[in-house]
Structures are given as structure tokens and as C-alpha cells.
Amino acid sequence: MAGLLAVGLYLNHIAVSVGVSTSVWLPVVCAIVVVAAALMTGDRSGIAEATNQLMRDSNLYHIVSISGLHMSMVAGFVYAALRLALAGLMASPVGRGLAGWPLHKVAALGALAAAGAYLWLSGGGVPTERAFLMVAVMLGAILLDRRALSL
Secondary structure, eight states, X not given: OHHHHHHHHHHHHHHHHTTOOHHHHHHXXXXXXXXXXXXXXXXXXXXXXXXXXXXXXXXXXXXXXXXHHHHHHHHHHHHHHHHHHHHHHHHSGGGGGGTTOOHHHXXXXXXXXXXXHHHHHHTOOHHHHXXXXXXXXXXXXXXXXXXXXXX
């Protein structure tokens, strides 16, 4: 919370220094924050109707719906980050005990946990559950030493 307050004070300082009133920039910043929250959680209730209409008119409204793209991005990022971090740790003197561990399986378990947390965070709508199931099948294939991508 203190970080958001600091950002707000900094933005206010910049706006005042260039002569822009708070009443001009504050609604824009609030709209951006609400849309960003909707992108993460799928909850569109905080978005103003004017913003919703602008997004519909520009054919961008589907972006705030959590789909397979969002779920696969979360799982893919966590999988890659964990695999890279574990490989880097293994190369250091601290991680010598990891020799022989299947790091790709550890990373797949971490990615599955992250996808499950994202499912819980988003409220678990039907499209999100379907996306989680597809990601879980792919990560399960990695855990069972099968090909995750067959194409």
C-alpha cells in the first residue's frame, strides 16, 4: 500500500510541475489500474461503462476475459523461470546437491502450482477451468516423461 501511495505522490509531483491538474490525470490512472486488475482476475465489475464501450468499439473487450492465453503465459513463464533458476543454482557450489534431480519435472510441478493459484485467484470460471485443464495435461505429460507438445 505504501508503494502505491509513493507512486501516486510521485505522479502528482510530475503533474503539478508540468501544470496538469489532478482532475485531469487521476481518472486516467484509475481507469488503467482497474483494467489491469481485470486483466489479472477476470473481474470486470470495476471498469466504467464508458471504458467498456470504448473497448467493445475497438474490438479489445475479449482481452479482459481470462482464457487459455493467460493461463499458458503464467504456466510457461513460471516453468521457464524455475527451470532457468534451478539450472543456475545447479551450476553454483550451493546447488551441487541437485545433481541427478529431474529439474524439468520440478519446474513442471511449480508451474502446475502457479496455474492452480491463478485459477483460484481468478475465481474459477468455466473458460479458466478449461484452460487450467489443458495446461495441466501438458505439464502432466512432462511429469510422466511424455511429449508435452505433439505437433
